Amino acid sequence: MNTTKILIALSTTLFWACTEKPNEAGTTEIENTMAGNPGEISAPDDGGLASESFASDTKNGLKLGSCLAGLADSPSLAKRAAKAATIAENSSNGLPKAYILNDGNGNYQVFVLKVMDLCYVEADLLTKRSGDTLEIEYGPDRVESACTCYSDHWFDIAPENKDIRYFKFSGKIYEIDPGPAPGPSKKVKKTDEGPELTDARDGQVYKTIQLGEQTWMAENLNFEIEDGVQSWCNGNKGENCDKYGRLYTLAAAKTACPPDWHLPSVDEWPTKGNGGYSAFYAYGVEGWGNAKDEYGFAILPAGNYQAEFQNFLEPGLLAFFWTSTIDKLNHNCPKMIHVGDGFEGMVSVCSDNENDGLSVRCVKD
Structure with a gap:
């Protein structure tokens, strides 16, 4: 055998x-x-x-x-x-x-x-x-x-x-069957691409997708906070903002979404933010490890800014997203979505520092 x-x-x-x-x-x-x-x-x-x-x-x-x-x-x-x-x-x-x-x-x-x-x-x-x-x-x-x-x-x-x-x-x-094999089955797209969203504040255009009854940005938010302190491009490189969106403190993330859009809670996230590796596989951008982006959600490994050490985790390895959820049973910690191509997959966890810079995905009100 x-x-x-x-x-x-x-x-x-x-x-x-x-x-x-x-x-x-x-x-x-x-x-x-x-x-x-x-x-x-x-x-x-x-x-x-x-x-x-x-x-x-x-x-x-x-x-x-x-x-x-x-x-x-x-x-x-x-x-x-x-x-x-x-x-x-x-x-x-x-x-x-x-x-x-x-x-x-x-x-x-x-x-x-x-x-x-x-x-x-x-x-x-x-x-x-x-x-x-x-x-x-x-x-x-x-x-x-x-x-x-x-x-x-x-x-x-x-x-x-x-x-x-x-x-x-x-x-x-x-x-x-000794004859020629048929082609693989074809899969219906489980989501529909929504209309493009133009942010009236700065004119940036974002792809959107429809997941069930929710309308999501299919890209990370890239709106610059006016004071220039509460958000960053990873590594302070403009090209990283263009590809991965900006990194925000929690305070900035709560107000950064365009009008009629908001920072989602953990419960609003697909699989409630705890889908493990299957969620990484389904929602990660194609080409990141084994991710296949089943739904067009296109999570990118944007990295983060670590306030305590004042340095950046470079893009390419992990993704971190702020949510609006506060875990009152766990010392009122703010919850984030951690995504990686490993055993963690997609999980909702406590954030160590509200001043860290994480990515933001907005969902329509």
Whole structure:
């Protein structure tokens, strides 16, 4: 039995309904973010099928996916997702299909569309072959989420297993289809881009997005406080303000948002500011670690200003946001949102110093 390390990081914030667009077969098309790079696909070698579906992200045991629909929060959404998956998976002999992919360089994968699985799993994969069937299952020592969702899965397999006829995962058997693999599923954007916001105070224009019933800035605030003391560009470099927005003291943050917009509370933040790594994955700007920016929220690692030491934490590692929440049960500490590409993910924590310079995201009244 072979063992491979795997990480599946999927968004657990699934309370926005999907917009469905049936294709010719009547199934729901939802964009998947892990489809690999078609430009890197070369000709197949001995008998394998090269495919644009090959996901280079799964090399060395790292596998990431993207949820199609949440099953816990919306019964109607769950029914639609289940129906779409059933239509897509059923074949003439009753077995759903799987596909063998080859990148042309001797690397092989089993590709399965619309698998109902845990939203987040970190585990060893146990691989076992019996005759013409290859079985893959999660090892006993694993970290997992409570939610489930539909997503496309890519599994790295050894070249000697490319001739299998059946594939088994999570108790379900798939028949290997020798034909060309379909493209990855398409994902409906779970948010809508809102109208641009022009700040009448200085003429700056910000992108906005709609998250449920909330309208958010999709960029960090970059309004300069008049006295020039309560906000900074990171490192006192203007280009950092242009990219990451300004850093504000708490007092400045409370008054910095444009008219009809305000500094959000912890409860107003997505996942109430405590979404862990899944929230980082879903809301961090694409290109920051493994973040995929599922919702267009585009959290940037803007760094901060540390008042006690009078120095800056440079951009590129962490993000910190002021909130309007005061924790009265914890010495009246002001709460901030801490975001990083590590075990912390996205968490709401107490701030050490109200004079530190943190980023600001504004939400519409």
